Structures are given as C-alpha cells and as structure tokens.
Amino acid sequence: MNGAHDLGGMHGFGPVPDKDDAHPHPEWYDRAMALTVATAAWGRWNIDASRRAREAMHPAKYLTLTYYERWIDALERLMVETDLLTEEELRSGEPADGSFTPPVDAEGARSALRRGGPTERKVDTPPRFRVGDRIRTINRHPAGHTRLPRYARGQGGIVLRHHGAHVFPDTNAHFQGEQPGHLYTVQFPARALWGPDAAAKDTVMLDLWEAYLHAD
Amino acid sequence: MSHEHGNDTPHREHSHVPPDPALRVQALESLLTRKGLVDPGALETIIDTYANRVGPRNGARVVARSWANPDYRQWLLDDATAAIAHLGYEGRQGEHMVALENTDSVHNLVVCTLCSCYPWTVLGIPPGWYKSEAYRARAVREPRAVLEEFGVRLDDEVEVRLWDSTAEIRYLVIPQRPAGTHGWTEEALATLVTRDSMVGTGLALTPEQAGDAP
Numbered sequence: 001m002n003g004a005h006d007l008g009g010m011h012g013f014g015p016v017p018d019k020d021d022a023h024p025h026p027e028w029y030d031r032a033m034a035l036t037v038a039t040a041a042w043g044r045w046n047i048d049a050s051r052r053a054r055e056a057m058h059p060a061k062y063l064t065l066t067y068y069e070r071w072i073d074a075l076e077r078l079m080v081e082t083d084l085l086t087e088e089e090l091r092s093g094e095p096a097d098g099s100f101t102p103p104v105d106a107e108g109a110r111s112a113l114r115r116g117g118p119t120e121r122k123v124d125t126p127p128r129f130r131v132g133d134r135i136r137t138i139n140r141h142p143a144g145h146t147r148l149p150r151y152a153r154g155q156g157g158i159v160l161r162h163h164g165a166h167v168f169p170d171t172n173a174h175f176q177g178e179q180p181g182h183l184y185t186v187q188f189p190a191r192a193l194w195g196p197d198a199a200a201k202d203t204v205m206l207d208l209w210e211a212y213l214h215a216d
Numbered sequence: 217m218s219h220e221h222g223n224d225t226p227h228r229e230h231s232h233v234p235p236d237p238a239l240r241v242q243a244l245e246s247l248l249t250r251k252g253l254v255d256p257g258a259l260e261t262i263i264d265t266y267a268n269r270v271g272p273r274n275g276a277r278v279v280a281r282s283w284a285n286p287d288y289r290q291w292l293l294d295d296a297t298a299a300i301a302h303l304g305y306e307g308r309q310g311e312h313m314v315a316l317e318n319t320d321s322v323h324n325l326v327v328c329t330l331c332s333c334y335p336w337t338v339l340g341i342p343p344g345w346y347k348s349e350a351y352r353a354r355a356v357r358e359p360r361a362v363l364e365e366f367g368v369r370l371d372d373e374v375e376v377r378l379w380d381s382t383a384e385i386r387y388l389v390i391p392q393r394p395a396g397t398h399g400w401t402e403e404a405l406a407t408l409v410t411r412d413s414m415v416g417t418g419l420a421l422t423p424e425q426a427g428d429a430p
Contacts, residue, residue, distance in 0.1 A: 013349045019366055031241050038254045119311065202375060208382065
C-alpha cells in the first residue's frame with residue numbers, strides 16, 4: 001500500500017535525531033517490544049501481517065505516533081482480528097475469559113528467540129533470473145502489503161545475488177499463503193532513482209521477489 | 217488566542233490528547249497476563265535478552281575475528297549466516313545474514329525505508345535514530361549528507377552502496393580495520409568496533425580514539 005510507512009526519499013523530516021543515543025529510552029518501549037514478541041508465539045499471525053497492521057493506518061496517524069505506539073496499536077488490532085481479544089476487553093481492560101495458557105514460558109521464549117523464523121523455502125520452480133541479468137521492476141500500486149517501495153517501481157537494475165526462494169510478503173501478510181518466490185538482491189544506479197543530485201558512483205540495493213521483476 | 221470555546225471546557229480539550237502510551241502498554245500487559253495470553257516470565261526473558269545478552273558486542277566479535285582471521289573473513293563473506301552462527305549468534309532477525317565489506321573504494325550503508333529491519337542477533341534492538349522517519353527517508357536519497365551528519369566524510373572516489381532491507385535478509389557491515397592495530401588480539405580489536413560502524417553510519421575507532429592500546 002502507498003502508505004506513510006513508505007518513507008524512502010521523502011523531504012521535511014529534518015536532521016537524523018538523537019544520533020549519539022544521549023536519551024535513554026522509556027521502559028515501556030521494552031515492554032511493548034516484549035509483548036509483541038511474546039504474543040507472536042501464538043502463531044496466529046506472521047511478521048508480514050504485523051508489518052501490514054502497522055502500515056494500515058491513516059498517514060497522519062502513522063506519522064504522529066511514535067515507533068512503539070505503532071507496534072502496540074497494530075498488536076491490539078491483530079489480536080482482535082485473530083480472536084485472541086475482543087474490542088470490549090480492550091475497552092474495559094478486563095478479560096472476559098481467563099482460561100488461556102500462554103504458548104511460551106521463560107524457557108520457551110528463550111528457545112523461540114534462538115530459533116527465529118527463517119523464511120527460506122524449497123520450491124520446484126527454477127529461478128527466472130541469474131546474477132548479472134538486467135531486470136525492470138513492475139510499476140504497480142497494490143492496496144495491500146508489498147515490499148517494493150514506491151521509489152523503486154518501474155526502475156531498471158542488475159541482479160547482484162540470488163537468495164533462494166522466500167515467503168512472499170504480499171500474500172503472507174493477508175493470510176493468503178506463503179507462496180514462496182525467488183528472492184534477489186538488485187542493484188540500481190542511485191542516479192536512475194534520484195536524478196542528477198545523486199553521486200554518479202553510488203548504487204542502491206534492494207531485496208526483491210521475482211513477482212516484482214521482469215526481464216529488461 | 218481564540219476564546220471560542222471559553223474557559224469552561226477544559227475536559228473537551230483534554231479528550232483530544234492521545235492516551236499516555238506507557239499507561240496503554242501497562243493496561244495491555246495486565247489484560248494479556250490475566251487472560252493467560254502471555255507469561256510474565258516470558259516477557260522478562262525477552263527484555264533481559266535484548267537489554268543484557270544480545271547487542272552490538274556480538275557483532276563486534278564477528279568483525280574482530282574477520283579482521284584477525286582471513287579464513288573466517290572469507291567464510292563470513294561467503295556464508296554470513298553460518299559464520300555468525302559459529303560464534304553462537306543466531307535466531308530472531310538474524311535468520312538470513314549477509315556481510316558487507318567496506319574497502320578503500322566502497323562504503324556500505326544499511327537502512328530499512330519501509331519499517332526498521334535490523335540484524336538483531338549481532339546488533340540487538342535498533343537505536344531510535346535508525347527507526348526515525350528522517351533516517352529512513354533520507355539515507356536512501358542522500359546517503360552522503362546523512363553520513364556527514366554522523367561525522368563520516370567520504371572521498372568522492374568512494375562508491376556508496378546503500379542497502380534497503382526490504383526482505384528478511386539482514387546486513388552486517390564489516391568496517392575497515394584501523395591502522396596501527398597490527399598484532400592486536402581479537403578481544404582488543406573488538407573494542408574498536410562500534411555499533412554505528414556495523415550499520416555504516418560510522419567507522420571503526422582508531423587506537424587513539426579508543427584511548428588505550430592493548
């Protein structure tokens with residue numbers, strides 16, 4: 001979706017803030033992160049659905065909320081969407097039903113963090129592109145989740161690396177299946193993306209699924 | 217100032233203030249633990265992991281070994297996931313790693329324009345600036361200006377390679393080894409490797425900057 005999260009290239013945000021980490025972060029950031037990680041162990045959603053939920057808000061709201069407020073806002077909506085919570089429970093703060101058992105305890109959380117969630121999958125279809133091939137990205141503006149940023153649509157680049165097949169976020173985010181596709185690192189000249197103000201030597205790399213690419 | 221609303225309706229003004237996020241998180245945590253949806257011990261484990269166990273010291277150890285050991289460096293460049301797991305760092309947000317080598321002619325810089333993808337296993341939770349709108353918006357369009365803000369001035373001859381983490385591949389920059397460190401142990405070398413140097417917004421410290429030679 002062409003949301004406010006797709007920030008690449010935007011103007012107006014000023015200098016990069018707090019480059020020296022001078023301000024210690026509030027404790028609730030850690031708790032928001034931990035709640036997000038711990039509830040993921042229910043397996044009712046996936047990382048792509050989490051990102052989709054964080055993006056799915058009015059652009060003005062997205063830019064007003066701080067980082068972990070977006071996480072919490074998205075987490076509440078995901079938990080309602082997947083029937084772990086009701087709107088009424090969120091409103092009242094009172095559980096209607098206390099009979100659940102958490103999917104992970106302290107030890108389970110430790111192993112889940114160590115295990116992670118690899119996204120590479122075996123597929124039967126051979127990759128369409130090889131390292132060195134010239135490709136062009138598609139110019140599409142889906143209303144749903146996608147990982148092809150606006151600034152890189154309809155652009156020509158060169159395949160730098162093939163990563164095997166990975167879970168496809170555009171479907172996985174909407175619970176429409178993993179539909180793994182070949183993933184490539186594609187190199188674009190910075191000037192092709194950003195015009196003559198970019199340095200002639202500089203390049204920009206993106207990791208892009210085969211469905212985002214056609215031969216050029 | 218307009219007096220349209222008068223002074224008798226402060227509650228109306230107040231109702232437009234968003235709820236305090238700290239209270240909202242506290243309320244959610246309380247609801248989830250009482251409903252049995254999360255285990256309090258799991259929360260403490262997750263917080264402790266990223267506060268005390270997983271952070272940029274992991275990445276510094278990887279980089280220091282790659283400086284000291286050419287075979288390890290080659291392995292890291294060929295198969296970063298395996299080479300990093302060999303030192304015990306694996307798991308969430310480090311499942312598929314790629315190492316990027318800075319040289320005299322190439323400087324690598326990593327961003328995530330769409331969210332905040334970051335190699336947790338070797339660098340921990342990203343700092344606020346990495347997640348900021350300014351960094352996400354600008355690093356990809358004007359990396360040299362952003363680098364200058366971080367105090368990194370590159371020669372025009374150097375190619376900036378900007379990596380936008382759009383998939384589940386996570387990037388670790390291997391900064392250049394500083395001069396004057398010949399014969400240093402891995403432990404000593406690791407003290408020169410800053411978090412920012414492994415994102416590309418910094419360089420490794422010189423022995424003088426680090427303040428003490430081993």
